[in-house]
Amino acid sequence: ELLAADWTARDAADLVALLAHPDRRVRCAAHGELARRGAAGAQAKVAAAAPEALARRHAAWGLEQIGRRPTGAVRTTVEQAISRLLEDAAWETRMVACRCLGDLAAGAAVPAITILLDDPHPHVRVAAALALGRIGDHAASAGIVAALRRATAAGAPDPHLRHALVMGMLGTVGADEIM
Secondary structure (H helix, E strand, C coil), rough: CCCCCCCCCCHHHHHHHCCCCCHHHHHHHHHHHHHHHHHHHHHHHHHHCCHHHHHHHHHHHHHHHHHHHHCHHHHHHHHHHHHHHHCCCCHHHHHHHHHHHCCCHHHHHHHHHHHHHHHHCHHHHHHHHHHHHHHHHHHHHHHHCCCCCCHCCCCCHHHHHHHHHHHHHHHHHHHHHHC
């Protein structure tokens, strides 16, 4: 019943509340409708203060959808709101924030994402390396090389992390500089 209803008729406060709904389909529909409306402010508030990690992640995805369209002040607001999630207590949220910022090619987030190459959770480290590669900022290459050296020095590196670090390096320096 909830999913079949007219989402365009819902008010923004109702959609914001649905970002924490137990059903993933409802959360996706809510963040999608908020993104369609360009409600960056509402989703930024959820990303910053929602007690539920799922709501924060869906707010990040909605913000990413908004950030794909405009440039300027709205794009900056979106990137800043997602960047704050790089320090979230939930590893899943940090991972999503890396992915979103990488997809947006958010160059201003490179220093904060580079720090996550040392995150305690392996999924976050993988997402950080891939995000840095998608952003393509040459300044991130030193952090990626250092992370690759640490992973290799610790023994046989996780193949997923090694792949992500190599892809990150390729995106930041290019194939001709690697050879």
